[in-house]
Amino acid sequence: MGPNWCLLPPELLQSIAERVTSLADHIRFRAVCHPWRSASSPRPRHLPIQLPWLMLPFKFDGNGDSTRLFYDPSASKTHRLYLPETLGVNICGSSYGWLVLHNGKVTSLVNPITRATISLPPYTVPPSDLGIAPLNVENALISFEDCCVYNSALCSTHNFSVEKAILTSNPMDAGCMVIINTDSLWELAFCKIGDERWTVIQYHDEGPTEWYDVCDLSYINGVLYTLNPDGFVTMYNLISPSKTELDCEPISSNIYLVQGVDGDVLLIYYHGITYDDGILGREIEHTVYKLSNDGEPTWIKVNDVGKNVFFVGSGCQAFSLSSDHLQLPSNAKCVFYDSRRMTEQKQNYYLSWYNHKIKLGKLDNETVTDISGDLGSFQINGCWLKSLWLTPSLL
Numbered sequence: 005m006g007p008n009w010c011l012l013p014p015e016l017l018q019s020i021a022e023r024v025t026s027l028a029d030h031i032r033f034r035a036v037c038h039p040w041r042s043a044s045s046p047r048p049r050h051l052p053i054q055l056p057w058l059m060l061p062f063k064f065d066g067n068g069d070s071t072r073l074f075y076d077p078s079a080s081k082t083h084r085l086y087l088p089e090t091l092g093v094n095i096c097g098s099s100y101g102w103l104v105l106h107n108g109k110v111t112s113l114v115n116p117i118t119r120a121t122i123s124l125p126p127y128t129v130p131p132s133d134l135g136i137a138p139l140n141v142e143n144a145l146i147s148f149e150d151c152c153v154y155n156s157a158l159c160s161t162h163n164f165s166v167e168k169a170i171l172t173s174n175p176m177d178a179g180c181m182v183i184i185n186t187d188s189l190w191e192l193a194f195c196k197i198g199d200e201r202w203t204v205i206q207y208h209d210e211g212p213t214e215w216y217d218v219c220d221l222s223y224i225n226g227v228l229y230t231l232n233p234d235g236f237v238t239m240y241n242l243i244s245p246s247k248t249e250l251d252c253e254p255i256s257s258n259i260y261l262v263q264g265v266d267g268d269v270l271l272i273y274y275h276g277i278t279y280d281d282g283i284l285g286r287e288i289e290h291t292v293y294k295l296s297n298d299g300e301p302t303w304i305k306v307n308d309v310g311k312n313v314f315f316v317g318s319g320c321q322a323f324s325l326s327s328d329h330l331q332l333p334s335n336a337k338c339v340f341y342d343s344r345r346m347t348e349q350k351q352n353y354y355l356s357w358y359n360h361k362i363k364l365g366k367l368d369n370e371t372v373t374d375i376s377g378d379l380g381s382f383q384i385n386g387c388w389l390k391s392l393w394l395t396p397s398l399l
Contacts, residue, residue, distance in 0.1 A: 017043035097169035101397025319390035
């Protein structure tokens, strides 16, 4: 008869559990038996940041099932997670292992690994505001009164879209803020976890519009940066309310705002594969720029991105993690991204099907490697969520 591993001393089991570095292995450890589960924490803080998973597209009109697919590059496998919280809702953000859900009237957070949820303030409660007016408005108070939005809640019968949401830290940490960009009267707003109302950063200058003034946003070193469709960047100071439009030449419209691991403000420019007279020129599909404040602000192309490892989804989502945290070589200098190609073309572009795969682009030698193979075909239209990256976490 073999040894009974359930009888190991609790202090030894705890010591072993604290040496586990993989989230999946930690879950398996706790599943062995009751003594092993009792010796390990359900919310371990010793686990390093995990290599992100790619959440694959799904139809979010409420007619599908509740199983969501996440591809894990570290294990080269697809995880199937049961997430009924995502049925019939839009996922408008992913930060620190949490998804931001929006169903037209309510926004909430869910951790897809632990299934923990956090409710955010209702939009029907009159908000606070920072008093920041649109750039082309001279008198903020008059602007608010003219738009009939000053200190007003959104109508309870009005459905609107949260275009993007970000978290400033893990929602379990004190002071975490959720910042949203919407197509409603509230162009930009935020709340802290536990707040009873939202705080509007900026109202739309002419009411809600389908032509968005903000297409990406990032919170970097206590400052909110937004990007408009023309590639211009605006800075918002939320502590001493003010904003500044950076007077620097835009790079392009296909760009992402990212906080570098050293606190730099970075842009990732997606330009696709480049050709020269029909001959493949550069296979690498991304270029990185850094904001330089040495004199006039300007974007400088970066050839050496240091320890930054970038993750780019098929929607307007990108972020950077340190190669040290991911236990990757310090010279990784790479971009993990969702590469799509059309597999079935319809007369209507939005009914066409696209195959997804994860590629790894090395920014130093400009090589690209397919690391996942085909992950399946999905449509790209208003009923399908675009792929996004999730950093799995038990916190």
